[in-house]
Amino acid sequence: MMLLQQFDTLIMALIIAFALLLLTALLPWLISAASSRSRAVREELVEVVGCLRCDYESSKKHEKGDYVGKVVGTCPKDGAFLVVKAIYVERRAQGRAGY
Amino acid sequence: MTVGGVKSVAAPIYVVQVVSGSSEIASYLIVLLFLVSLLMNFTDIPQRIQLQRFSSFVRRKLYALEEMEVDARRKSVAYMSSVGIREPSKILEGFIDNFFLIRPVEIEPTDIIRRFKHLIRVRESSVREYVRRVLGGADRSVQYSVETVLEVVSVLRLLNKLVRHYLELGLKYNNWILVMQLAIQMPELVEIARAYANSIDAFTAGIPIGDSAGPLVAKMLVNWRETSREISDGTNLYETEVDGRRIYVIKALGPGSNVGWPGEALEKLVEELGGAVDRIITVDAALKLESEESGEVAYGTGAAIGDIGPEKIAMERVASKYSIPIDAVVVKMSEVEALSPISKKIYEGVVKSYELVKKVIREKVREGGTVVVVGVGNTVGVR
Numbered sequence: 001m002m003l004l005q006q007f008d009t010l011i012m013a014l015i016i017a018f019a020l021l022l023l024t025a026l027l028p029w030l031i032s033a034a035s036s037r038s039r040a041v042r043e044e045l046v047e048v049v050g051c052l053r054c055d056y057e058s059s060k061k062h063e064k065g066d067y068v069g070k071v072v073g074t075c076p077k078d079g080a081f082l083v084v085k086a087i088y089v090e091r092r093a094q095g096r097a098g099y
Numbered sequence: 100m101t102v103g104g105v106k107s108v109a110a111p112i113y114v115v116q117v118v119s120g121s122s123e124i125a126s127y128l129i130v131l132l133f134l135v136s137l138l139m140n141f142t143d144i145p146q147r148i149q150l151q152r153f154s155s156f157v158r159r160k161l162y163a164l165e166e167m168e169v170d171a172r173r174k175s176v177a178y179m180s181s182v183g184i185r186e187p188s189k190i191l192e193g194f195i196d197n198f199f200l201i202r203p204v205e206i207e208p209t210d211i212i213r214r215f216k217h218l219i220r221v222r223e224s225s226v227r228e229y230v231r232r233v234l235g236g237a238d239r240s241v242q243y244s245v246e247t248v249l250e251v252v253s254v255l256r257l258l259n260k261l262v263r264h265y266l267e268l269g270l271k272y273n274n275w276i277l278v279m280q281l282a283i284q285m286p287e288l289v290e291i292a293r294a295y296a297n298s299i300d301a302f303t304a305g306i307p308i309g310d311s312a313g314p315l316v317a318k319m320l321v322n323w324r325e326t327s328r329e330i331s332d333g334t335n336l337y338e339t340e341v342d343g344r345r346i347y348v349i350k351a352l353g354p355g356s357n358v359g360w361p362g363e364a365l366e367k368l369v370e371e372l373g374g375a376v377d378r379i380i381t382v383d384a385a386l387k388l389e390s391e392e393s394g395e396v397a398y399g400t401g402a403a404i405g406d407i408g409p410e411k412i413a414m415e416r417v418a419s420k421y422s423i424p425i426d427a428v429v430v431k432m433s434e435v436e437a438l439s440p441i442s443k444k445i446y447e448g449v450v451k452s453y454e455l456v457k458k459v460i461r462e463k464v465r466e467g468g469t470v471v472v473v474g475v476g477n478t479v480g481v482r
């Protein structure tokens with residue numbers, strides 16, 4: 001009976017050792033799987049259009065071919081030139097991603 | 100004897116056999132464990148195993164790099180045919196692997212900058228000639244953008260070749276340290292390659308990138324007005340006024356992808372003015388440390404320009420020749436951000452640095468004085 005008990009502990013020790021080994025091997029994967037549940041982000045190109053004379057400014061979606069300094073019309077307030085003053089990427093969180 | 104009697108006798112024997120068998124297994128296992136630990140501790144086997152693991156990791160990342168290169172090639176070919184270049188893939192093949200630059204001799208420092216500048220100009224003009232021949236009379240912005248796209252693809256090609264070189268070298272000589280080092284650096288390299296690959300979209304669509312911070316500040320200072328003249332090849336000069344101070348602004352000619360020759364332009368301008376300049380302010384994007392925030396603005400002394408030498412030294416020389424104080428205003432960002440379309444955070448940094456430049460002008464330059472502001476960086480998407 002004593003031997004039988006010894007046999008059990010040995011097997012148990014081996015199983016525990018194996019489980020720990022498996023855990024160590026899978027740990028990086030587990031961590032990356034846990035951290036990759038990030039929010040989905042929508043990127044949008046925004047363009048700031050402003051008047052050269054007054055402080056009129058408005059932002060709109062970027063149009064292909066536009067660049068900073070391009071004249072895109074006239075000011076609704078005083079009729080001076082409207083130019084693209086800035087173009088940048090705006091990131092908007094889009095709620096939780098499905099996983 | 101009954102059948103049942105046999106059973107009752109046989110059962111205990113069976114148990115005993117199992118028990119003695121298990122202790123035998125256990126002792127075998129212990130011996131095995133001992134042997135394995137001996138092998139693992141006193142031989143090269145673990146390193147060989149690691150070599151295999153790390154090399155397969157590098158190979159996987161290399162596939163990703165190659166995919167990026169193929170993608171970049173496809174995009175650049177599409178862009179080139181969209182601007183009217185015939186046989187764009189032939190043009191691409193003719194560019195990649197050629198047009199390298201051999202650095203001048205450095206153990207003899209006499210006139211090294213002149214030699215380096217000469218080599219850079221010669222290379223630049225041969226690239227320009229190569230593109231101009233196939234592009235015909237297209238706009239200069241298109242010409243600059245085609246050049247940049249070709250350069251980006253050849254950077255990706257070079258990166259792939261280098262990674263493959265070190266991997267094959269490591270495997271050839273069983274140099275596991277080399278392969279391990281390569282594997283550890285791979286994520287960073289992939290990130291940089293991705294930045295280059297993504298920059299093609301910005302360059303072909305003409306969207307400002309993080310590195311355009313300097314030109315954006317320059318454009319803000321002159322209230323988005325047109326240039327007064329081209330002072331150096333592909334480099335514009337603007338004139339404006341801030342609270343009674345005369346401001347000269349230098350930036351590359353846009354809106355194509357172009358950095359111009361800011362050092363040469365500054366040198367020319369200051370010489371033209373006979374050194375009558377009260378202050379030089381350089382504005383540029385700067386690489387941030389990991390712990391720093393993107394879009395942070397910092398102020399210091401010196402020429403803010405990420406140049407290999409000639410342009411930067413031209414700025415320093417002309418400033419010290421006439422003892423003009425030279426300031427640096429930088430917008431911090433990562434390498435990836437510097438090459439990607441400008442984000443809102445960095446744009447806010449650009450606005451902050453514009454305000455800082457104005458503050459420096461107001462506080463450190465007397466009324467009626469003259470200031471030169473140099474907006475250093477790639478002017479893609481900024482005219």
Ligand SMILES: [Zn+2]
Pocket residue numbers: 051052053054055056075076077078079080
């Ligand atoms: Zn207006």
